[in-house]
Amino acid sequence: MLLKDLFRKQRKYATIPSPEAKKEIPEGIMQKCPRCGTIMITKELEKNLKVCKSCGYHYSMTAPERIRSIVDEGRFFEYDEDMVSEDPLGFPEYKKKIKADMDKSGLKEAVITGEGTIGGYPTVIGVMDSRFRMGSMGSVVGEKIARAAGRAVDKQYPFILFSASGGARMQEGVLSLMQMAKTSAALEKMHRNGLLFVSVLTNPTTGGVSASFSSLGDINLAEPGALIGFAGRRVIEQTVRQKLPDDFQTAEFLLKHGQLDRVVPRHELRDTLIKILEFHAYGRETQ
């Protein structure tokens, strides 16, 4: 019997991650796959683009990690980096929560926008980060995405946006809802100008974000296993009074139902994007 077989067998009995088991692993040094339970050293996991070596589970990427993994030499010029949320409704606890998420994530808001080159193609890029208010869209997220689309029009660049969001941000009420229209209107201008918009839906992309800009790509891609949908699973279960299949609202489910162009594993994502950029750069060479 080979040594690796021994490990494989053991794993069979360790696939149910319990809260206790999670605590046993010192934070930061190692990570346990939430799907198969395989433990990976964090550094190795990061080197592997945060994909589980054993089962291919795609861990969430932070916005800075995503940017590093996509743009050439990690070089990225950020737009509107100092824009932060107000508390327009005086909503209970909102300011405190924003501050806490800033401290926790080191981000100012739930999206980073800017530009860089991908395979040599200058591109406007937006990346959402689910660590900040679950990636929810309030005024700042909406404004930054709309402005990024505006810059794409000004510069005649393509726009690639990675979404990861629970939807519109409740704490900014109807102003958050209106960001759906604002971002979609900005994309309408891109559309009218014949510019390319690629939406990459990552885990999770739901609610008002799924129902606005992230569904509006000329090409919509998604990462394997990503949760994508309009209504929450529990809400639907309560409405239809039946248990939903396990793969409901996954990227694969959406692909099957004709809602996505492709499901692209993270290791192939940069190359796929370069190929798409190349297709659309033909005949419109930038200097």
Place this chain on the structure above:
Amino acid sequence: MKNGYLPFEKPLAELRDKITELKKFTQEKSIDMSDEIATLEAKAARLEEEIYGNLTAWQKVQIARHASRPTTLHYIRTIFTDFMELHGDRLYGDDPAIVGGIAKLDGRPVTVIGHERGTDTKDKIARNFGLPHPEGYRKALRLMQQADKFGRPIICFIDTQGAHPGVEAEERGQSEAIARNLREMAGFKVPIICIVTGEGGSGGALAIGVGNRLLMLEHAYYSVISPEGAAAILWRDAGKAQEAAEALKITSADLKALGVVDQVIPEPKGGAHRDPMQQSAYIKEAILENLQPLLNMTPEELVEDRHRKFAEIGRYTTIVPT
């Protein structure tokens, strides 16, 4: 409560009953009690002022959801003439939760679209209580594209709890249907006026809500999430919907203050259901008033105007909270 009174209207309902009784009594017995009646009527007027002048957000939600509140088809039939309903999205089916077609507004052909909740139980069930599926939004889009082609103004009546949350809706692309409408509406070269007449339930409402002008009935509400939903998330207690309704700032006055709504359309005392014909008259007046300046704009100006409207909505700063 009887006569469609809501719980907070109880004192008024009782007083009105008393007045009716007294009037009947004086007629039957031919006793003159006009002084007493006048006093009570004055009191009722004061009470009315007190109750309807200080409605809380939650009370407004109750009015917006009132079982007898007029629905889109009432408004279409009373504000316009010659309504011809058009059906289907040409892709999957015809969603009765959204109605639409061509009608005349003071002789001018316009495209009218709206959520339709239904009136009696059977109708409500058939219309899924006004909760649209993707084919509903796609029908709306088709009719709007038709209006755009023929240069007809578009009038949308918003009144839904939200887009239907269901398996088939997800399978057929509820998100995509809503998203596409938002983008396409932004680009139409004809005037678009949207009116929130009852419930403005999140993305399912907004999907026919990207207009040059957004009008709202006095007691309608428009929110990113239902008060019950917000309460469940915030306090894990859907029963705290009253507090959530206040915190979310969902009334017509709130939305006017936030720069989202352009004009608040008054309602008859107690709400639209107390005088549906009067309500139609108020809405018609507001539509005509808002449409006129839009008719003078070029197609490009209309698109620009709509883009500017939504680009301006939102609050942000560069001052980091401490």
